Amino acid sequence: MRSIWKGAITFGLVNVPVKVYSATEDHDVALHQVHDADGGRIRYQRRCERCGRVVDYAHIDKAWDSGDKTVVITDEDLRTLPAERGREIEVVEFVPSEQLDPIMFERSYFLEPSGSPKAYVLLRRALEATDRTAIVRFALRQKTRLGALRVRGDVLLLQSLLWGDEVRAVDFPVLGESVRISAQELELSAALVDSFAADFSPQDFRDDYQDQLRELLEAKLAAGDAVDTDLTFGREPGTDVEGEGEVLDLMEALRRSVERGRSRSQTEQDAPERPDKRADKARKRASGQ
Numbered sequence: 001m002r003s004i005w006k007g008a009i010t011f012g013l014v015n016v017p018v019k020v021y022s023a024t025e026d027h028d029v030a031l032h033q034v035h036d037a038d039g040g041r042i043r044y045q046r047r048c049e050r051c052g053r054v055v056d057y058a059h060i061d062k063a064w065d066s067g068d069k070t071v072v073i074t075d076e077d078l079r080t081l082p083a084e085r086g087r088e089i090e091v092v093e094f095v096p097s098e099q100l101d102p103i104m105f106e107r108s109y110f111l112e113p114s115g116s117p118k119a120y121v122l123l124r125r126a127l128e129a130t131d132r133t134a135i136v137r138f139a140l141r142q143k144t145r146l147g148a149l150r151v152r153g154d155v156l157l158l159q160s161l162l163w164g165d166e167v168r169a170v171d172f173p174v175l176g177e178s179v180r181i182s183a184q185e186l187e188l189s190a191a192l193v194d195s196f197a198a199d200f201s202p203q204d205f206r207d208d209y210q211d212q213l214r215e216l217l218e219a220k221l222a223a224g225d226a227v228d229t230d231l232t233f234g235r236e237p238g239t240d241v242e243g244e245g246e247v248l249d250l251m252e253a254l255r256r257s258v259e260r261g262r263s264r265s266q267t268e269q270d271a272p273e274r275p276d277k278r279a280d281k282a283r284k285r286a287s288g289q
Contacts (some may be wrong), residue, residue, distance in 0.1 A: 005115055007138070007155075009123065009149065011091035016119040018089070021107035023157065029213050034232060041232045045195075070160055086139040089149065089158065094132040100148055103167055106160040120156065127151050135161075 009016040033042040036189045045054045062073045068209070089111075113120035127134065127150060132148035146161040220226060228237040 001110075003088065003112070004109070004140075007087035007089055009111070009134075009136070010087045010229050011134070014119060014123075016123055017114040018111040018120065018156070019114050020158065021110045021112065023110045023236065027207070028210055029217070032232075037229045039232050040234060081142075086144075089136045089138040089147070089151070091134045091136050093135050094127075094130070095135055097131055097133045097150065100133055100161075101167075104161045106162060109158040109160075110159055111156040124154075124156055127156075146253070 003019040003021050006019050009018055034040060035042060039088070046057075046060065047053065048055050061075070064071045091175075108221065136147045136149050138145055138147055138158075140160070146163055148159045148161055150157055150159070231235045262280075
């Protein structure tokens with residue numbers, strides 16, 4: 001694994017240097033969009049609506065639309081914000097772990113001690129002993145985030161959290177109505193739940209759709225139901241990504257160069273003499289040269 005960034009957990013005068021790693025990864029098969037008529041790749045262009053030109057990422061800024069006005073924000077503007085400069089995971093409070101609602105969890109990150117592990121292990125054991133989770137603030141990808149710092153096995157796990165106003169309030173009217181549940185219905189429901197009771201083991205579950213999609217792709221490849229990838233980009237098979245043509249070995253390149261040189265010499269010999277060259281030869285013969 002490669003770390004996303006290095007920083008430090010800070011609370012009071014305690015500083016715990018850490019490396020941050022993504023704790024999860026996406027294993028879905030990546031599918032492209034192609035033209036159904038010829039299999040060519042579909043490209044999306046970043047086209048300016050004002051001048052009509054296709055724009056490179058290097059010339060794209062961010063902007064905010066207030067309705068009748070648009071404010072342009074450059075990368076330089078964003079770098080002036082404190083969150084972009086921050087490399088700290090700042091602990092703001094320690095809360096009972098059961099108070100965290102799972103609906104607030106977003107992405108998860110493993111934290112590895114950077115340098116001496118003593119402060120790291122001390123913080124981990126303190127969280128375990130008190131059964132508390134540290135609520136933290138940190139910055140990642142130009143955004144200030146709220147996070148939960150908790151223990152998972154022998155490591156500290158940082159989970160980004162939604163802000164309080166990002167979780168929608170819900171009130172379905174039907175739930176406010178009087179619903180009568182008999183004792184027998186409740187007993188049968190409990191028995192049904194008990195019949196499905198088990199200890200959760202994530203390894204017991206697989207994404208059947210992705211497995212079957214891979215099998216389908218492998219079967220189509222084995223049956224020859226595929227096209228050369230270069231063709232989908234509108235290139236001749238065998239051309240490289242840079243479009244510089246077929247890669248030749250040294251001997252082949254030399255052979256072609258010699259043939260090209262011979263062809264050029266023969267062409268020059270077969271071409272009719274220009275009038276000025278004929279006149280020059282005539283003058284030389286008359287002067288005895």
